[in-house]
Amino acid sequence: MVFKVNILGSNSAVPTLKRQPTAQLVNHNERFYLIDCAEGTQLQLRKFKFRLQRIGHIFISHLHGDHFFGLIGLISTMHLLGRNKELHVYGPAELEEIIHLQLKVSQTELVYPFYFHAIDPDKNEVIYENDKLTISTIPLDHRIPTCGFLFREKQGKRRLIKSVVNKLDIPIDQFVKIKSGADFKDTDGRVYKNEELTMDPYPIRSYAYCSDTKYKESIVPVIKNVSLLYHEATFMQDRADVATEKFHSTTVEAATIALKAGVKQLIIGHFSTRYENPEDMLVESQSVFKNTDVAVDGCIFEVLPEPIS
């Protein structure tokens, strides 16, 4: 089951010809979730060959322009291209007014069902759920109300050992029970213990998106042991004072959070435009947390299982 994070934009503040501001597309089990939507995101989707109508849910972390100015354009393009499936947008309450005001002045009545879900960025709570995944908010500490998003798979059922079960005459209604841990008794009365029939479920995987925020240690229990963590690192460590003042983090702070939370892998991004070479940021972060990588527009991170806690 696919679980990938596609970086559409990784810059802070302003778009440049090389790096776009923040947007990420999460593909979990062929369902597409967009996190943040800077100006130009719809073109980044085209550039990297994603079909924008496949996005069902959009999550906006906060209302700084470099995280949402592309949203109204994306919503409009979906409309102009004749979308018919539902779109769900999650974000701070004021975002709803911004969207509806712009639709109103253009006398646009969307041709598809549109649902806005106001989120409370101060709470850690589940805001979306399906049979395989939950998405919850992670309260962050930025200049305006901001939250991250935690994508966590649900524990799956035990997996059948096909070479064994195929040889047995198991009634179809028994499979669900066996996958849930039950033993099986055949018509001759022979009992097969569950561990003969099944393997452990797939290990669960999780992705935490934390941007924008200053260093906030209280998120550590929330993101404990996640498989993949994206944490903003706007500045290098020599500008730690500036970072704190502007409610942003440094490379070392992002890496420290990763280390304390015991995550498997860290991606840093949202670099200030003052830094031309992300390699320097990478080296600094790796000095604290070795398994760091850098978000670059167009790159893809596969979410691998959580480390054993």
Add this chain to the structure above:
Amino acid sequence: MVFKVNILGSNSAVPTLKRQPTAQLVNHNERFYLIDCAEGTQLQLRKFKFRLQRIGHIFISHLHGDHFFGLIGLISTMHLLGRNKELHVYGPAELEEIIHLQLKVSQTELVYPFYFHAIDPDKNEVIYENDKLTISTIPLDHRIPTCGFLFREKQGKRRLIKSVVNKLDIPIDQFVKIKSGADFKDTDGRVYKNEELTMDPYPIRSYAYCSDTKYKESIVPVIKNVSLLYHEATFMQDRADVATEKFHSTTVEAATIALKAGVKQLIIGHFSTRYENPEDMLVESQSVFKNTDVAVDGCIFEVLPEPIS
């Protein structure tokens, strides 16, 4: 004195990787005026190497997203890059609320003086003026209130014939009078007729931007004899019914307006994404008005003097 129209985006409706939606940058006498501002305009400015802080005035024709979704991003980037000079935005009244709402939610107080000027799209009136230029609104006929913009140079003063005046001992305060048509009497009492000293003023030049609109013949007197006309041509003539229904124009309709108004040159653009080859649109328009050209992102049109009426 430079007078050029730079096409930043020429597509209708949705951005594509090849063609961006509408935005044009007018350079008149090294003053920069932006007309419309689709999503991605700030990146188009970078791509074509214009310094966005040099833009002093922005004119928004109407509130369909493909004409203004890039405005808030441009305003924000000007702020983030530390602009200090004034910015003036002209557009339908509701645009002010859209801008201020988005600044409010991000708790942004612009670091530069920002002035919004509500325009009445139903009137033909001067909305901007300096010593060399006036800009007026052109009421158009679209689904929502829309106007075009007419840039017209003021008649300059007569030009001194340097080879003559340099030989005379003319007091400095006489130059203004001579340029305004006065004769000159030297200390010996000899009179030099004005036509010995001066040439005709430069012929005036003008640019009319008409998008979006359906065929509207009543604009002809307003744009009579302009040097350069940009007129939208969303559809080819075989879809004239669709054009009218959607309040857009065809190639032939744009060319007919150009012909009736006796303009010097016509640019067509805002093509529907259904047309992959603008060459077809060009040929159709040229069959009615020969001096037609096509708006392509990145191309530049020099505004040449108005034809003699």
